Amino acid sequence: MSLAPFVNKRPWLKNMLMPVANWYANAAGYRQLGLRYDDLYEEEREAVQIALKRLSAKEAYERVYRIRRAAQCSYQHKLLPKNEWTTNETDVRYLSPIIRQVEAELAEKDALDAATVIPKAH
Known part of the structure; x- marks a missing residue:
């Protein structure tokens, strides 16, 4: 169960939690490699x-490019230049919406x- 709908219905709570959420996303490190959050899904799942x-x-090409570029950075133990990091606006x-639709299907x-x-009795 997700708390997102509860938080999104309360603007004051959302405004209070957004700085923490942004800090956490930046601390996770995927943005410094140029990845988006949805690039991190496990590809082994059927729905994905x-x-x-x-x-x-x-979009598929851009996703593969981001993942390959991040892998190259990881191999070299380097981060992208700061101007190439994923920002809140580009993340x-x-x-996710497609995965939710597929899971529902x-x-x-x-x-x-x-x-x-159940056969109908005559």
Whole structure:
């Protein structure tokens, strides 16, 4: 269960927690490598694999580029120059909405597959 809907409904609480959330995102280190939050999803999950196939060609290319550039930085034990870091404004969720949609579709499919047909008695 997520607290996000609770926090988002209360602007005063959201304003209070945003500095902490931004600090945490910057401390995580992925932004210094040029990655976005959605680049960190495990690709082994079925829903993520399906969602990745639904990305536009441009977004898929940019994602692969960011991941390869981050891997290269990691191999070299270096960070990107500060002007190339991901910012709060550019760290937008591009894959999360698609994953949620795919998970809902998979849950619906599982529910339909598990449905039983009861014959009508005459």
